[in-house]
Amino acid sequence: MSLHLSRRNLLAASALVPLGLHVPAVAAPLGGPYRVGAFTVTPLRDGLFPLEPSMIPAAEGQAGQALLKGAGFPATGPSPEPVNAFLIRRGGRHWLLDAGCGTVLGPGFDRVTAALAAEGVRPDQVETVWLSHLHADHAGGLLTPRRLARFANAELVLQEREVAYWSDAGARASAPAALSPMFETAQAVLAAYPDRIRRVSGEAELAPGVHALPLPGHTPGHMGVLIADGPERLLIWGDIIHSRLLQLPHPDWTVIWDTDPAEAIATRRRILDRAATEDLSVTGMHLAARGRIGRSGAGYVLI
C-alpha cells in the first residue's frame, strides 16, 4: 500500500477498530495459533486496512459492487482487511515472518511489538525476520519511529531479487510515483540492518522444515513461506490476496501496488491451483483466517 494514496484510508482505518464496526468473515477476529507439527505459528495483527475498490480497479464495476454488498459492506467499499505478521516458534527458537507497518503508514497500525509481548517474546529474542517482500506494510515494523533497527539481534532474510529491486535507482526512477514512498521505506530498512541482510534465491531452506517459495509479480522477489513437519504443512503466501472477498472469485483482479500485474496474475493462478490440488492449508498477510482452497466456477473459495 502506498503512503500518499492512503491518507484518507488510514484515517478510516484508525476509526474502524474503536467503532467496533460490523465486520463479516473477511476481517474476522484473529485466528490461531496454528500448530504445524512441532511448529507453532501465531498471527500477529498489526492493524486493519480499509481496502477501497479503487485499489483493485476491476472491482469498481458491477461484479465488485455486488460482492461488497453481499458481504454487508457499502457497494463502493471500503472493506476492512487485516495486516498480519507471523511469529513462528519451534523449541526455544523464535522467527518472525514480516513485521507489519510500524509507524510509517500513520496511526492505527504498529501493534506487532505489543502482540509479540503478549506472547512473551521481546524483540531482541527474535533471531531472524523472513520478509515476504519489502512493501511498507510488511517491513515498516522493522524500524523504530526514528528509523533505527527495532530488532536488535535479528538477521533479515529476503530473496536476492527483492533486495536488488528496491536498491536499484533505475527501478525507482521508472516506477509509478505512487511507489516512491515504498522505496523510501525499503531503503531505510536495508540501511538500518547493514550487516544483517541475508539474500536467498529460489526455494531456499530458511530453517529446518521451512522453505522459501518464490511468488513473483506483486514485487520481483515476493515470496511465500512453506512450513512442513511430517505430513503437516502450512503455506503463508504473503500478498497473493489483498481481498479474499474480491480476488478469490476473480484471481485476475490486480492491486495497484503490483510491480508486474501480468506476472502477479499468473503467480496467483498458479499458487491457487497448487493449493487446491494439494489440499494445502494456507494463510496470508491480508487474510483473517487459515483455510484450504476450493475451486468455485472460474475462481476459488477459502474453506
Ligand SMILES: [Zn+2]
Ligand atoms: Zn501487503
